[in-house]
Amino acid sequence: MAQLKIDNLHVEIEGKEILKGVSIEINSNEIHAIMGPNGNGKSTLLSAVMGHPRYEVTQGSITFDGQDVLEMSVDERSRVGLFLGMQYPQEVSGVTNSDFLKAALNARRETPIPLFSFIRKMEGAVKELEMKSDLAHRYVNEGFSGGEKKRNEILQMMLLEPKIAMLDEIDSGLDVDALKVVANVVNKMVETSDIGLMIVSHYERFFHLIQPTHTHILIDGQIVLSSDASLVNRIDNEGYDWISKEFGVSIKKEERKQPTTLVSCAINTPRGSENA
Amino acid sequence: MREVMIDVTSHNSITLAHNTLTTLNVTVSGTMNLTLLAPMQTKGSVLLNLDGNGELNLRVDVDRDSTWSMLFNNDSKESIKVIENWGIKQNSSVSLAIGELTAGNHEKAATYHLLEEGASIFVRGASLIQSTLKATHTAIHHKGKTSAQLDNYSIVLKGCEYLLEVVGKIEKAAKGAKTHQISRVMNFDEKPKTTVNPKLIIDENEVEASHAASMGQPDVNQVYYLQSRGMSRSESLKLITLGYLLPIIDVIDDESIKERLSEEILKKVSESCLM
Numbered sequence: 222m223a224q225l226k227i228d229n230l231h232v233e234i235e236g237k238e239i240l241k242g243v244s245i246e247i248n249s250n251e252i253h254a255i256m257g258p259n260g261n262g263k264s265t266l267l268s269a270v271m272g273h274p275r276y277e278v279t280q281g282s283i284t285f286d287g288q289d290v291l292e293m294s295v296d297e298r299s300r301v302g303l304f305l306g307m308q309y310p311q312e313v314s315g316v317t318n319s320d321f322l323k324a325a326l327n328a329r330r331e332t333p334i335p336l337f338s339f340i341r342k343m344e345g346a347v348k349e350l351e352m353k354s355d356l357a358h359r360y361v362n363e364g365f366s367g368g369e370k371k372r373n374e375i376l377q378m379m380l381l382e383p384k385i386a387m388l389d390e391i392d393s394g395l396d397v398d399a400l401k402v403v404a405n406v407v408n409k410m411v412e413t414s415d416i417g418l419m420i421v422s423h424y425e426r427f428f429h430l431i432q433p434t435h436t437h438i439l440i441d442g443q444i445v446l447s448s449d450a451s452l453v454n455r456i457d458n459e460g461y462d463w464i465s466k467e468f469g470v471s472i473k474k475e476e477r478k479q480p481t482t483l484v485s486c487a488i489n490t491p492r493g494s495e496n497a
Numbered sequence: 498m499r500e501v502m503i504d505v506t507s508h509n510s511i512t513l514a515h516n517t518l519t520t521l522n523v524t525v526s527g528t529m530n531l532t533l534l535a536p537m538q539t540k541g542s543v544l545l546n547l548d549g550n551g552e553l554n555l556r557v558d559v560d561r562d563s564t565w566s567m568l569f570n571n572d573s574k575e576s577i578k579v580i581e582n583w584g585i586k587q588n589s590s591v592s593l594a595i596g597e598l599t600a601g602n603h604e605k606a607a608t609y610h611l612l613e614e615g616a617s618i619f620v621r622g623a624s625l626i627q628s629t630l631k632a633t634h635t636a637i638h639h640k641g642k643t644s645a646q647l648d649n650y651s652i653v654l655k656g657c658e659y660l661l662e663v664v665g666k667i668e669k670a671a672k673g674a675k676t677h678q679i680s681r682v683m684n685f686d687e688k689p690k691t692t693v694n695p696k697l698i699i700d701e702n703e704v705e706a707s708h709a710a711s712m713g714q715p716d717v718n719q720v721y722y723l724q725s726r727g728m729s730r731s732e733s734l735k736l737i738t739l740g741y742l743l744p745i746i747d748v749i750d751d752e753s754i755k756e757r758l759s760e761e762i763l764k765k766v767s768e769s770c771l772m
Contacts, residue, residue, distance in 0.1 A: 271725055274717060295724035296733075304725075311722035315740025324736055325726035360740070377726060 222249040223286055223302060223384035223417060225270070231280035232262075232269045232442075239265045241442035242281070247385055249415035254433035254453060256423065258461050258472055262442040263421045264308055267387045271305040272298055285385070300329050302384030306374035306391050308421075312362040318373070319343065319357035322380055329381075346379045351402050367394030375403055379410065385417045392427040404430035425457035438464060445470050498541070498753075505531060513565070515539040518753055525549035525577055532556045535589075540564040542751050550575040554582075561587040561613070566751035568758055570596040571603060581607040588615035594749055594758050595620065598765035600627035608635045611643035611674075618644070621749065623742045623758065624651040625765055626659045635664040638674035641701075647678040650745050652738050654771065655686045662694040667704050675705040682712045683741055685734070685771060734771040739763065 225247040232240035239262050247253050255263050269276045270283055272295040283290040285301055293301070313321065322343060327333045347356050350372045362370050371391050378386050388407075392400055408431060410416050422428065428436075428450065436452040437444045440461070445468050446452070455463075465472050502520040503511065510532040513519055518541065523531065526549055533543070537560040547553070547570065559565060563586075571577065585591055597603060609618045624630060636645035645665060653659045665676030680693050695708035715737055723733035742762050749755045 273721055294730070295721060296727050296729050299725055299727040307722070307725075311716075311719050313719050313722065313737065313740060315742075315744045316736050320739075321723070321726070321736065324728055324732060325723075328727035328729070328732065381726065 222415060224248050224284075225290075225303070225385045225417065225419075226284045227266075227270065227281070228283075229281040230266070230269065230278065230283065232265055233277045233279050234265070234275055238279070239276075239442050240269065243439070243442070243444055244281075245419075245437060245444060247417045247419050249384065249417045250411070251435060252411065252418045252420065252431060252433045254428055254436040254450075255419060255421045255439055256436065256453070256456055257439035259423075261440050261472075263439050264389050265442075266439065267305055267389050267419070267421060270298075270387060271295060271303065296328065299381070299383075304378050304381060304383035304386040306371070306378060306386065306388040308389040308393070310362050310370045310374055312360070312365075314360050314363055316361050317358055318361055321361050322377065325377070325381060342380055343376075346376045349379070349402075349406055350376055351399075352376065368396065368399050371395055372399065372403060375406055379406065382414065383416065385419070387419045387421075389421045390423070391420070392422050392424060400427065401430065407431055425453050428453040440464065440470050440472055443470075510534065512536060513539065513541055513543065516541055518542045518544070520544045520546070522546050523548070523553065525551045525553045525573070528552045528554070530554045530556075532558070535559040535563050535565050538562045541566075542753055543567040544754065544757055545569045547571045547577065547579070548573050550577060552578045552580070554580050557581065557583045557591075559583070559585045559589045559591055559616075561589060563589040565590075566592045566594075566749070566754050568594045568596065568754040570598075570758070570761055571601070571605075572599055573601045573603070574599050576602040578604040579606075581605070583607070583609045583618070585609065585611055585616040585618060587613035590617045590619075592619045592750065593621070594746070594754055595622035595624075596758055596761045597622065597624040597626070597630055597632070598761055600769075602629045603631070605630075605632045606635075607633065608637065609645060611636065611638050611645060612640065614640050614642045616640070616643045618646075620645075620647045620649075621745050622649040622651070623745050623762055624649065624659075625738070625742070625762075625769060626651060626653045626657045627769060629658045631660040633662040633664070634678075635666065636676055638665075638667045638671040638676060638704075641670065641672040641674055643671065644675045645677070648745070649678075649680045650742055651680075651682045652741060653682060653684045653686065653689060653691050654769065657686070658690040660692045660694075662696065663708070664696040664698065665706055665708070666698040667701050667706065669700045671701050672703045674701065677706070678708045678710075680708070680710040681741075683738075684712060684714050687714070731771055735766055735769075738766050738771060742766070 227245045230240050230243045433450050436448050438446040499517045505523040508530045512534045634647050647663050663678045667674045693710050695710045697706045720733045746755045746759050
């Protein structure tokens with residue numbers, strides 16, 4: 222049985238504190254839903270656990286089966302059994318999906334995986350996810366639609382068989398049918414292995430398909446409320462404002478820079494200016 | 498296709514046989530001259546493996562109506578200077594793949610003279626610079642309706658030095674000439690010693706000319722993505738490097754050259770230390 226334990230985690234990016242003391246435990250066979258308004262730290266939490274170099278852990282601890290995760294490199298975290306299905310999967314030009322997956326599998330084996338086993342494993346996963354059969358020969362995520370990229374993340378999860386998987390908005394970009402396919406695959410993994418899951422999503426529809434055992438609301442870098450699956454329904458019906466009132470937390474709205482337009486430039490230019 | 502292998506250790510002039518894959522193992526010692534002659538209306542392939550220490554003056558003459566595919570693989574781990582002069586005549590086409598993948602101090606100056614109408618040269622270079630490489634490629638269009646495409650893809654490892662100059666020159670009266678170049682460099686050093694100098698010297702109207710040069714470092718997000726799947730940083734960088742260099746071979750038509758260059762790239766990248 223595996224356990225990912227996050228204790229009082231504080232994380233900064235470029236000197237700005239995003240996570241302000243997050244504590245959570247994910248065990249095998251548990252499905253934790255992480256919800257909250259945009260820009261409040263959900264993706265930061267998952268990226269920090271996986272060790273993205275942009276994020277600096279300033280306080281707190283992360284352990285996996287008692288081992289200090291913060292002392293591990295990114296690849297070590299993967300090899301001990303952590304997986305992150307990313308919100309924006311990277312394109313890696315020139316590297317085929319086949320070569321990429323084979324290298325990833327071989328990184329955690331004593332001897333290279335036999336070719337036939339690999340082909341069988343990969344083709345089986347491609348079929349289950351209803352992806353195009355030429356996936357193996359295409360470059361990693363290059364030319365993939367948003368939905369294909371997300372399915373490719375799940376395909377990697379299937380092949381790498383992690384103990385604890387984190388999925389960051391894996392449902393975004395998926396149409397209704399694709400969502401069902403992905404949910405079926407994830408549920409099958411839950412049934413057939415002891416995998417524990419931490420899933421970030423905004424939408425109740427996804428959590429109807431993959432029933433969480435725990436739900437956490439992350440606002441302004443802290444978990445302000447934890448409950449069971451029923452919390453998902455309440456969020457879907459009422460949003461997050463009631464949390465602000467009941468628990469006295471202020472909800473940080475995601476800052477988006479306004480684009481500069483030609484009109485705004487014209488308005489800002491003083492009359493009589495040589496540059497007008 | 499018939500296959501012929503020749504070991505070259507001193508001054509030599511070799512006439513290439515039609516419909517033949519000629520493998521030349523050239524070991525340079527001191528200063529050496531080598532001439533390759535492709536006669537009129539011939540086609541074939543050449544694999545030239547270079548080794549040794551010194552200076553090689555290479556002259557390649559491709560006579561009219563011929564089509565040749567060549568791979569020049571510099572396998573020398575020592576100091577070697579190669580001066581190449583190519584003369585390509587009417588309606589002849591040369592497809593040249595170049596492998597510069599070892600840890601030697603290398604210098605190369607290649608001039609491709611497109612002497613008559615219809616002459617063309619397509620160069621695809623893959624370089625893994627593990628020491629110092631100074632390379633100049635110059636395509637000179639003496640007549641109209643000639644074509645040159647000079648593509649160089651390079652990886653420069655930490656602490657290494659790379660100077661690349663690529664020149665497309667179209668002379669007066671060479672109407673309809675096309676000269677294009679692509680130069681891409683990935684530096685592993687945060688303070689790279691790399692210079693890329695693309696040049697176009699155009700003395701005629703009604704021609705085509707372009708250059709595209711770019712330089713950058715391995716994408717930190719790509720490295721993170723690969724590491725997040727369990728590959729070490731070194732393994733991740735090797736995979737990214739292979740992804741950078743291997744697609745070059747996709748545009749090579751000759752299967753034997755394609756296979757050979759692919760093997761060289763795979764071998765040298767896996768042997769190298771990319772950290």
